[in-house]
Amino acid sequence: MSEGVEWAIHSCLNLAWVEPAEAVSAAQLAAFFALPAAYLNKQLQALVRAGILTSTSGPRGGFRLARDPDTISLLDVVTAIEGAQEAFRCQQLMKSRPGARKDIDYRKECLVSQAMRQADLAWRRTLADRTIGDIKTDVEKLDPDTPELTRSRLAELR
Template sequence: MKMNEGVEWALHSCVNLCWLPEQAVPAAKLAAFYNLPAAYLNKQLQALTRAGILSSTPGPKGGFQLARFPEQISVLDIVVAIDGPDEAFRCSEILRDGPGGNATTDYRKTCLISQTMRTAELNWRRELAAATIADIVAKVERTFPATPENTRRWFEGLRT
């Protein structure tokens, strides 16, 4: 499964917005922080806005802010907002057309490969649903304690 790179960009943007709670940050500024294409990042941020993860304020002093507390935003919320809710593995029931196949069997339920892939995906989604932006922020702050202040200073124009 290949995940849209926008998921990574959106996750990083949400983490950075945690350290900038008092301001709406323009997409161009969020993009500049990582040297990303602003128009493409803006599409990801709009998807997060539609999903209720971010709020958007128009105008010259506008931009994006978290719409919910970081504890209420799971990594899965962001993945689904960017990549959509579809399952990564889709059983096309090729066993139906193979030797001994049966036209009336639902191979999505009986195929052991399909079952294995569904179990893996459920576990993956469960892990992503259990991890929040707040969890990531806390780990960053423990592991790289200067990051929040460096991030704030960069966005204030005092690049470090």
């Protein structure tokens, strides 16, 4: 899995902690995490295309959450970066088996494919049940200073 997923999730968390009216530039977020700015920008663009963030050009521009953090699941973020296709893609080896039929889509019928898909669904379900808002809340419970510390640190990097 691309490391951009981790960058994206932590960036969304930071954006959830600043004022919704205020945009944060890719350069600020990159400086915050000590990451390459241009490449992080590339990942954030993917989040914009997925409808998770909105972007603004020019001075005082940057990225904002496009919707409430409670409506952004981890699966949304992962899908935005990695793409929607599942990790295991069936090549339909069953077609090479004697007695195979041409009219069957083995991506659905093959029992191996089904088992792998079932595991993939379990993974997706777990990620879909956890939102940016959840994690934001839980982090604040562990360390109540986080919102204020994050805001001030980002302000320094403007």
